[in-house]
Amino acid sequence: xxxxxxxxxxxxxxxxxxxxxxxxxxxxxxxxxxxxxxxxxxxxxxxxxxxxxxxxxxxxxxxxxxxxxxxxxxxxxxxxxxxxxxxxxxxxxxxxxxxxxxxxxxxxxxxxxxxx
Numbered sequence: 001x002x003x004x005x006x007x008x009x010x011x012x013x014x015x016x017x018x019x020x021x022x023x024x025x026x027x028x029x030x031x032x033x034x035x036x037x038x039x040x041x042x043x044x045x046x047x048x049x050x051x052x053x054x055x056x057x058x059x060x061x062x063x064x065x066x067x068x069x070x071x072x073x074x075x076x077x078x079x080x081x082x083x084x085x086x087x088x089x090x091x092x093x094x095x096x097x098x099x100x101x102x103x104x105x106x107x108x109x110x111x112x113x114x115x116x
Contacts, residue, residue, distance in 0.1 A: 009091035012079040012100050016065040020104045022097055027089070036076055043089075045082060049096060050089050053077035066104050 009027045013035055014020045025031040032052050033039055040055040046068065054062065057074035064072045079100050081090035092100070102108065 006091055009080065009089070010097065011081075011089075012092060012097055012104075013076065014066060014079070014104050015076050016063055017106070019106055020101045022092075032078060032080075032089075035078055038075075046079070048082055049092065049100070050080045050082045051077060052080060052089075 007027055008024050010022050010024050011032075012020050013023050023035070025035070029041075033041055036052065036054050038054045038056060042053055042055040044051045051068065051073075053073055054060070054075040054077075060075075062075035064074055065077060066073055079092065079096075081092045081096065083090040
């Protein structure tokens, strides 16, 4: 059976002071760059997903959006599925969407601040 990657995929977008939301985008690098707002993006593995963010966010002094594993992520970031076999991104599963929406919710961030 041949699996053909989808032309459009669902990813999770996380902006500062906004609840994470799902966007259906074209499955290409330009679409990710448009959402991030910069040509220079960084892609890192995060759990079973890919974290995509602005590589120059610190240099541009963008505000801190969320903390991931103790690291401040500045500016808009995206979580996409990780197609490890093709070394590419893919659509997030419904379970991943739910998990990451909860993980990066504003309420959770506020709760973490109160614990400190």
